Structures are given as C-alpha cells and as structure tokens.
Amino acid sequence: MKHLDPSEMSCPFAAARQETGIGKMDDQNDPVTILLRLKDVRKTAHNWKTFQSEATPGRIVIPSEVNIRETRQIPFEIDPPRHGEYRSLVEAWFKRPLEEDYTSKLTTQIEMAIDEALKNSSLEAVTEMALPIQSRALTLLLNTPYEEAETWISWGTHVFRSEGEALDANKANVLYDYIDRELDKSAKNPGEDLYSVLLNSDFEGRKLNKEEAEGVMVLTFAGGRDTVINALTNSIAYFAEHPESLERIRKEPEITGKTVEELIRYFSPLTQMGRVVTEDTSVCDEDIKADTRVSLCWASANRDESVFENANEVVIDRKINPHVGFGFSHHKCLGATHARQIMKVFIKVLSKKVERIEILDHKDNIEELGEFKRKIGFHSLKVKLHSKLS
C-alpha cells in the first residue's frame, strides 16, 4: 500500500507569502504578479475598478484562455454594475441545491456511485468516481435529463484540456458546439432547464441573447468541472489517510458543514484567479503597471498563518474559517451552493457506507506556476473502498 506523504500537501507559497507577499509567474508572455496574503487577496478582489474582470475574454484565467475562446463568461467576466444585473438573473436558480427535492436526488446519485464503487475490488477515483458524480450532479443544476451526464463524462476531466496539453482549442470547441446545439433546441422547444430559463430571461428591457446565455452556460460547465473533481478526489485521499475523521463524522454528522469548509480551505480546488490592472498601482510595495495582470491566489491566502491557526493542518471542525476557497466579494463562486451540497452529501454518504479507504496507487497532478509547484489533485488515484458492513 502506497501512503501519501503529508508533506505533498504543504503550501508552496509559504516562504514568499511571509517574505514579500507576492510571487511572479509568466503565462504565455502575459506575466502575472501573484498576491499571496489573505488580506491583500480580499482587498484586491473587492476593488473591481482597479483590478478588473471585464477584460479581454479569457485573460483573467490563468493559464490565459485568450487564444482559445472569444465568448465572455457571464457574470464572471463582467464587472459592477452590470455584473450584479446579470447575477441577479441566475442567483435564485443557483440556490436550488438547498431545496429538499434537489438534495434528495443528489443523495440518491451519490449513494449509487458509492454502492457501485463498493462492489469493485478497486477503482480509479478521478474518472470512475469523481467525474461521474460531478457530471450527474450537473444534470440537477441544469435540470436536464440524467442521461446527459454520459456525454459530459466522455469529455474527460477538464473541458478545455487534453491529457498532457495545457490548453486545447479543439476540446473547447466540443463544449461550445454542444452548448450551441442545446441552446438552439431550447429556443425551439422551451423546457424547464437552465438553457430555457436563460433564453427567457429579461435583461435591460429585452430577452437575454444567445451569446449571453452561452456565456453563462460555458461558465457553469467550466467553472464546476475540475474544481469539483479535485475537491472530491482530494477528500477521498484525505479520508483514506484519516479514517478517524470519517469515524468522527459518523458519530457527529452535525460537523459535516464545517468539514466541507475546511476541506475547501485546505485543498483550495481553484489555485488562483487573475485580474487585469486598469491603472498604475502597488500591492505589498510592489509597483504594478496598468494593463498587466495580478492573481488572487486563493490557495496561498487559505494557508495564511497570520489568520489561520495550524494553517497547514486539516481541522475538520474548524469554527472560524474565513477562507476564500470560493473567491471573495462580487465575483464569489456562483456554483458554491451546488459544490457545497455535493461535498456535504458525499461526505455523509461516505461516512455511512464506508469503513475505510485503501489507496493502492496515485499519480499527483502538479501545477507549475513560475517558481511555484503546487499539487492540485490527482491525475489518477486508485483506491479500494471497504464497506462498513463487511
């Protein structure tokens, strides 16, 4: 049995965060100043006038997607005040995961996935567990037929990336063409799915147009794909190494919400998000020029030892946890309610049905960010689940 070395989860930004508060990386000749401290990250996220999201579509994403897409993701790449107008169109829809019926369907999906996993002598948790759970849960968020998930599963773990390649325009086109077709279908035969709801939304005295609806749909697909998969897979590895935590949740299910927040803090499924600087400014004594990029490094901010006690430990009932795993301020994650619900249900079902998890093999997924190398999750994680009843 191959154990994960806990040091692999250490924070690569720690020294730079303490010394200067910033890091540097190049990204396709569009360099990035990485902001590493929680307070700086939060202040910068809040200041949308100087640090904008409404730049060339794809530029605030790191690695930049400028060369692979033109569609503006909405409301993600729009700043206030229009950001709020767009967001208010979809906010109630994205809170549906709190409804009883939604949670009950999600629970059924996840119970099926774990029951299936328990039947196997071993399974690869990224593609055989996390990806199917993420894709099937997305049918609930979109309110589309359950069977649609099979198509999304066939796309692999990142809708814009192929194995071994950072960015893949062909793969992005698969998603765009798919969304295009689905929007056309909904325009002809409106239903009760998110596509139809968007196309029927009133915005500034008119209906939302197809390009705008596409912007929301691309965000929904892309934003919740590898992030949710990494959150689930890292959690499986964590509980494999910490059966006592699974046992504690069995006995005290009321702490599950806190556990979810802590795992999101610790694993930070999205390492960072960029902003384009609109005027010459400075952060942490570093001059930053207009039309360059900064990044809000959620992963580093979430390990800021000046804020979090025992920042490098998972404390599953951490009571004060001001993490920025779902971003901060205007642009905080629209899909957070859905993601939190997936994690909550997953952990509850896991604790009920699984006694322990054995890691048989793993291949880490390491991001290279200039001088920093950060483990974001796994390329593969082969595990065996042992049933609670056996």
Add this chain to the structure above:
Amino acid sequence: MAKITFITSDDEKITVEAESGSVMELAVENNIQGIDGDCGGVCSCATCHVHVLPEFVEKTGEASEIEKDMLELDDNADEYSRLSCQIDISPTLDGLVLKVAN
C-alpha cells in the same frame, strides 16, 4: 429562551425565538430575507450581515478581529455591523433587535 427581532430591508419585522445555536442559524431556519449563511457559520461568506441597534450593542458585544476584517470590505458595514453567525444565542439576548444589512 431569547426572543430576537429581525428588521428586513423591506422593513418587515419578524420576531422569532430560540434557546441555542447562532443568530444566523435562527434566521436561516425562519427564512429571514437577506440572511443566507452560505458557509454554515464559519465566518467565511459574510452573507449573514446584520446591524445591531445601538441600544443592544452591549448585549451582543463587539465583532472579533477576523469578523471586522470581513466586514471592512462590505459596502453596507458600519460600527454596528456584526456577522450573525458569530453571535451565539443565550438568554441575555432576549429582546434583541437586528437590522438585516442586505
């Protein structure tokens, strides 16, 4: 038991009561408009922002440093702001009136 009154942004007054838990949990259980409590009460989301009426500040106490840091960047924040997930319900809060910030 503590009776707590929420005044929403629509000026609706709702009085509810509880023995324990946090004020945010009480608000969410009673569907108080403007209090979401997305993070479940760990001081991460700032979706449970309330203004304590000045005469009750002594009862609720002051915000902690971490809470103040969160509130500092909220455009609606003032000296009476609290994150209601950080206010524990106890009999001393009986009669408390809070204005929901959002």
